[in-house]
Amino acid sequence: AQSVTQPDIHITVSEGASLELRCNYSYGATPYLFWYVQSPGQGLQLLLKYFSGDTLVQGIKGFEAEFKRSQSSFNLRKPSVHWSDAAEYFCAVGARGSQGNLIFGKGTKLSVKP
Amino acid sequence: EAEVAQSPRYKITEKSQAVAFWCDPISGHATLYWYRQILGQGPELLVQFQDESVVDDSQLPKDRFSAERLKGVDSTLKIQPAELGDSAMYLCASTAYRAEQETQYFGPGTRLLVL
Numbered sequence: 375a376q377s378v379t380q381p382d383i384h385i386t387v388s389e390g391a392s393l394e395l396r397c398n399y400s401y402g403a404t405p406y407l408f409w410y411v412q413s414p415g416q417g418l419q420l421l422l423k424y425f426s427g428d429t430l431v432q433g434i435k436g437f438e439a440e441f442k443r444s445q446s447s448f449n450l451r452k453p454s455v456h457w458s459d460a461a462e463y464f465c466a467v468g469a470r471g472s473q474g475n476l477i478f479g480k481g482t483k484l485s486v487k488p
Numbered sequence: 489e490a491e492v493a494q495s496p497r498y499k500i501t502e503k504s505q506a507v508a509f510w511c512d513p514i515s516g517h518a519t520l521y522w523y524r525q526i527l528g529q530g531p532e533l534l535v536q537f538q539d540e541s542v543v544d545d546s547q548l549p550k551d552r553f554s555a556e557r558l559k560g561v562d563s564t565l566k567i568q569p570a571e572l573g574d575s576a577m578y579l580c581a582s583t584a585y586r587a588e589q590e591t592q593y594f595g596p597g598t599r600l601l602v603l
Contacts, residue, residue, distance in 0.1 A: 418579070478530030481530050
C-alpha cells in the first residue's frame with residue numbers, strides 16, 4: 375500500500391533563510407508526486423508536481439523539489455523564505471492507474487521568524 | 489480565475505443532527521472529490537465522482553455519510569446523524585479529467601464542529 379511520511383511536524387526558520395521540507399514515500403513503482411500548501415482556514419494550493427523526466431521540478435512561489443528514487447524522497451526546497459510562506463505543507467503521492475486518488479502525508483507546519 | 493466554491497464555510501451542530509455541505513467545482517470539471525481533513529492530519533479521500541457517477545466511495549462511512557452529484561455539476565455531502573468524531577474540515581476538489589496527472593483544485597473547505 376502507498377504511504378507518505380513527512381518526518382517534521384513543525385519547522386521554524388528565519389526570514390531569508392533556506393528551507394527544506396522532507397517527504398518520503400512508499401510505493402512499488404515510480405509514483406506521481408505532489409506538494410501542496412495550505413494557509414490557515416483555506417484549501418490546498420498546488421506548488422509543484424512530478425510525473426517523469428527531470429528529477430528537479432520547479433514550482434510556484436520560488437519552490438523546487440527533487441525526486442530521488444534511491445531514497446524514495448521528494449523534498450521541497452526554497453533558497454530564501456519569506457514571511458508569507460508560513461503555512462502547512464503537504465506531500466502527496468498518486469499511484470499510476472489510481473485514477474486520481476491521492477495519499478497525503480500528515481503535513482509540516484512552517485513558521486517564519488522575522 | 490475559476491475557483492471551487494464551497495458552503496457553508498463553518499458549521500456548528502450538535503451530535504445526532506443532520507448536516508449538509510455543498511460544492512460547486514470549476515466549470516467544465518468532470519471529476520469531483522470530497523476529502524475529510526482531521527486537525528493535524530492530511531486530507532483523506534471520502535468519495536470521487538466522474539460526472540454524476542460515484543467511481544470510488546470505498547472510504548465513505550456509508551452508514552451515516554451520503555454524497556450526490558445529480559446533474560454532474562455541483563455536489564452535496566451529507567452526514568446523518570453527526571457524531572463528535574466527524575469534527576473536521578471537509579474539502580472539495582475538482583479536475584478536468586479523471587487521471588492521476590491532473591492537478592486537483594481545492595475549495596476553501598467547510599469547517600465542521602460537532603458538539
